[in-house]
Amino acid sequence: MAGGGRNPAGSVAESEHRVTTFAGQPLEEQIAQWRAYVRRRRVLHDADVEELEGHLRDQLAALMGAGLAPEEAFLVAVKRMGDLDALSREFARAHSERLWKQLVMTPGGPEAPAAAGRAETLIVLSLAAAAALAVKTPVLFGIRIHPDEELPRFYARNASLLVFPLLTLYFRWKRGWEAGRGLWLAAPFVAGALFANVFPFRPGSQTEALTMLHLPIALWLAVGVAYVRGRWFANGGRMDFVRFSGELVIYYVLIALGGGVFIGFTMLLFNAIGMNAAWLAAGWLIPCGAAGAVLIGSWLVEAKQSVIENMAPVLTRLFTPLFTALLLAFLATMAWTGSPIEVKREVLIAFDLLLALVVGLVLYAASARDPQAPPGWFDGLQLLLVLSALAVDAAALAAIAGRISEFGFTPNRVAALGENLILLGNLAGTAWLYARFLRGRGSFAAVERWQVAYLPVYAGWAAVVVAGFPRLFGYR
Amino acid sequence: MELNKDLVAASAAPLVLAILADGDSYGYAIIKRVAELSGGRLQWTDGMLYPVLHRLERQGYVVSQWRAAENGRRRKYYRITKDGRAQLAAQRRQWQVVDGTLRGLWLKASTA
Numbered sequence: 037m038a039g040g041g042r043n044p045a046g047s048v049a050e051s052e053h054r055v056t057t058f059a060g061q062p063l064e065e066q067i068a069q070w071r072a073y074v075r076r077r078r079v080l081h082d083a084d085v086e087e088l089e090g091h092l093r094d095q096l097a098a099l100m101g102a103g104l105a106p107e108e109a110f111l112v113a114v115k116r117m118g119d120l121d122a123l124s125r126e127f128a129r130a131h132s133e134r135l136w137k138q139l140v141m142t143p144g145g146p147e148a149p150a151a152a153g154r155a156e157t158l159i160v161l162s163l164a165a166a167a168a169l170a171v172k173t174p175v176l177f178g179i180r181i182h183p184d185e186e187l188p189r190f191y192a193r194n195a196s197l198l199v200f201p202l203l204t205l206y207f208r209w210k211r212g213w214e215a216g217r218g219l220w221l222a223a224p225f226v227a228g229a230l231f232a233n234v235f236p237f238r239p240g241s242q243t244e245a246l247t248m249l250h251l252p253i254a255l256w257l258a259v260g261v262a263y264v265r266g267r268w269f270a271n272g273g274r275m276d277f278v279r280f281s282g283e284l285v286i287y288y289v290l291i292a293l294g295g296g297v298f299i300g301f302t303m304l305l306f307n308a309i310g311m312n313a314a315w316l317a318a319g320w321l322i323p324c325g326a327a328g329a330v331l332i333g334s335w336l337v338e339a340k341q342s343v344i345e346n347m348a349p350v351l352t353r354l355f356t357p358l359f360t361a362l363l364l365a366f367l368a369t370m371a372w373t374g375s376p377i378e379v380k381r382e383v384l385i386a387f388d389l390l391l392a393l394v395v396g397l398v399l400y401a402a403s404a405r406d407p408q409a410p411p412g413w414f415d416g417l418q419l420l421l422v423l424s425a426l427a428v429d430a431a432a433l434a435a436i437a438g439r440i441s442e443f444g445f446t447p448n449r450v451a452a453l454g455e456n457l458i459l460l461g462n463l464a465g466t467a468w469l470y471a472r473f474l475r476g477r478g479s480f481a482a483v484e485r486w487q488v489a490y491l492p493v494y495a496g497w498a499a500v501v502v503a504g505f506p507r508l509f510g511y512r
Numbered sequence: 513m514e515l516n517k518d519l520v521a522a523s524a525a526p527l528v529l530a531i532l533a534d535g536d537s538y539g540y541a542i543i544k545r546v547a548e549l550s551g552g553r554l555q556w557t558d559g560m561l562y563p564v565l566h567r568l569e570r571q572g573y574v575v576s577q578w579r580a581a582e583n584g585r586r587r588k589y590y591r592i593t594k595d596g597r598a599q600l601a602a603q604r605r606q607w608q609v610v611d612g613t614l615r616g617l618w619l620k621a622s623t624a
Contacts, residue, residue: 083588084566086586087539087562087588088559088562090538090539090540090581090585090586090587091539091540091558091559091562093583093585094540095540095558097583116557116558117557117558117559118557118558118559118560119557120559122557122560123557123559123560123562123563126560126563127562127563127566129563130564130566130567130570131566131570410577476575478572479569479572479575479593481570481571481572482572
């Protein structure tokens with residue numbers, strides 16, 4: 037729909053500055069086409085497209101001011117903008133969190149995926165089968181799971197040792213480590229196996245329960261090192277690992293839900309013909325399924341990134357206000373009634389979990405956030421969440437400290453105290469950096485850096501609990 | 513004279529930081545300034561400036577802000593931060609080492 041004449045809306049002099057007055061002219065259409073074409077590239081966000089379009093328009097104005105016809109000016113301006121493929125590649129490099137969405141969908145070249153996909157499917161399925169079998173190997177040594185036993189102690193201590201090495205193998209293969217490299221990654225698992233099994237734990241002892249809880253946390257870092265191909269500090273790998281961990285949790289819960297339904301039907305069907313399938317469920321389906329699901333879930337996260345990539349931000353957005361309200365209500369009630377926090381194991385664990393969850397919400401919001409976006413209301417809410425968590429943590433710390441000074445140290449209290457202090461450190465740092473960011477004195481990247489720099493601290497403390505506590509407390 | 517691609521890439525960050533050290537600016541104006549200062553010999557592919565700016569922002573060397581432009585649209589302005597100035601100073605020292613070394617060699621070559 038070429039309008040015929042030039043620029044009906046403004047004088048020639050005005051057109052040098054106000055390119056927008058070309059509305060209705062072919063040039064405006066060409067710009068729109070160009071914009072649509074640029075938008076198709078997923079690494080370029082709307083704000084980037086706007087910025088580039090602004091540049092294009094400035095360039096157009098200058099070129100036309102120098103006497104070029106609109107069509108000529110457009111051609112020159114687009115040419116100067118450069119090759120869009122190369123440009124998106126550069127953008128992807130500058131914004132590795134965006135690259136993450138595309139990275140795994142197209143490994144290698146355009147022909148590679150089919151064959152590579154099949155190979156990967158085979159490898160993952162065999163690793164999952166290996167994990168399922170690994171869970172059953174202790175039976176060969178006479179260690180069984182009894183359906184009526186409350187907690188199979190050997191299995192609870194060694195669960196992560198039976199599965200994580202296979203996951204590490206998967207990442208070693210997936211990231212293409214050379215045959216000889218990265219063998220040192222076996223070291224943490226060997227050490228973990230030693231610490232989980234050489235100590236003479238008494239049944240029901242606190243130190244044994246602590247080992248069960250902390251060994252997976254410590255070993256998860258080893259998985260992470262394999263995940264980032266041994267380059268822990270290189271470009272955004274740690275944040276990718278955080279995203280991977282969170283999404284694995286989502287997938288794992290989904291698979292577990294399906295598994296629960298499956299087991300329910302197994303019991304139901306065999307019950308209908310008068311047989312009890314409890315031994316099958318407790319001895320085989322649950323342990324083997326739980327082990328295999330870790331590998332299958334990891335594979336799904338790696339392969340089907342884009343399906344669920346929007347889940348984490350949605351969940352954080354949904355639950356950040358709710359948890360902020362919960363913490364504030366809790367603090368207000370505690371202040372109003374003056375009732376102290378009861379220091380029991382379950383309560384301590386619940387508090388640690390709550391704080392870990394807050395850290396998780398912050399971490400997850402950080403991982404999904406565009407670090408260049410200016411501060412918004414959600415960032416203010418996050419700061420409020422962190423501050424209220426800090427207050428709750430301080431109350432919990434006071435309660436634990438009071439308990440310790442009154443009744444002395446127990447493994448549980450010391451472990452809980454350590455975790456509390458670690459989370460307190462994290463939250464305090466986060467609050468400080470967040471406040472700086474909100475006041476425009478720092479960048480969001482600093483919050484992100486702080487969070488990922490903190491990751492080894494959790495694993496380190498967990499390792500201390502696993503390796504040091506049993507002897508320190510006489511296997512209590 | 514066509515400048516080597518690697519050289520252009522390596523000099524992009526210090527150039528941008530140095531221009532921003534003179535005052536806030538936006539992409540198009542930065543490119544124009546570079547062309548002016550180099551007498552048109554240092555030509556960037558226009559689009560490539562933006563990933564550089566975004567990377568600098570990510571590293572905390574610059575901060576950005578959308579402001580209204582005179583043409584009724586909005587424009588993303590960049591401002592250098594304290595870290596950015598420190599980085600610029602560091603880069604400057606590095607370039608001076610390279611420059612000084614090359615100068616010495618070339619002086620010798622021309623007198624020999």
